[in-house]
Amino acid sequence: MAMAALTASSSSSSAIALLNKPFLPNRSSFVYCNSHARLLRSSASASVRPRFPSLAIRAVALESESNETRSSDQKENQTQSIEIEETQVFACPVCYEPLMRKGPSGINLKAIYRSGFKCGQCNKTYSSKDEYLDLTVTADLDDYNEVKPITTELFRSPLVSFLYERGWRQNFSRSGFPGPDEEFRMAERYFKEAEGGVLVDVSCGSGLFSRKFAKSGKYSGVIALDYSENMLRQCNEFIKKDNTFDSSTNIAVVRADVSRLPFPSSSVDAVHAGAALHCWPSPTNAIAEICRVLRSGGVFVGTTFLRYSPSTPWIIRPFQERILQSYNYLMQDEIKDVCTSCGLTDYADVVQDSFIMFTARKP
């Protein structure tokens, strides 16, 4: 049955084995790229360009290895650069330093499962577990299990995760959600300028939209990110079952908390968060964090349920507020206020009953 617990993949043990090999003693011996200078801006033609400097580093290293005029010291440094690179894409969730990666480069399931990640600052290691890369602060803790608010915990359940794309999500149409295909089309229009870049689908659930973004071929990398282990397992299953995906499709499945995003500051081109804001423990912390990781000009698009729709009779509004108080249902002006106070600009939205799609940009 699809819900059966997945056994730990052999790739995760190989990633751990990789990490057990000694890393370089200090960062000065790395071939180093400035994460802020690295991003290729998107082109008007929306062609997907490689945005992984590590690929370039690798190519340079291989070329220089064959150059016999290099001193043996230089050669040794070049060889080391082939094995360990700063990822540029992922950062440590504790200190936000770009993670070092050991293994094949690229944002695709195969390369990521075969890689080990390590923070040169905190010395913490991260690897793929049960087919997602765990980049939470609690990754690999033996004794401590963090329990989040109910709106986060609900989606960690195997049953809710299983049902999510098999009926649960379809119910949102009753509140005015236009449905995944139309929501995707609407979001794509806002993301035009981010095409060619890295898109993070925050709180992706079972990856409904992450898969659509990856299939569009318009992004150099799509990161399907959620806090729920079981949602991410579902996400993996859907990717595996879909024969339009192969192991080289630019998609990664990552576990992380929205208020501690594992990306360097100003490094991400686009953030999507479908039907998620009302589930976040703190919408302000989450949007401030999204603003931190977006590059200048980067675009945020989110959808959520409003506390009540314009047509909700005023007499039932207080009762509705009480019933729904565990969720962070905001109103249109509050969402705009939060985005603006976190430093985002060019706010715009579309409302239909209780559904709102909003967008804003990092200046």
Ligand SMILES: C[S@@+](CC[C@H](N)C(=O)[O-])C[C@H]1O[C@@H](n2cnc3c(N)ncnc32)[C@H](O)[C@@H]1O
């Ligand atoms: C209603 S689902 C939305 C799924 C999908 N994006 C969609 O449009 O259908 C909300 C998601 O938010 C995630 N979530 C809740 N708290 C979170 C947190 N602190 N960090 C990251 N994701 C969180 C849940 O695990 C769940 O998958």
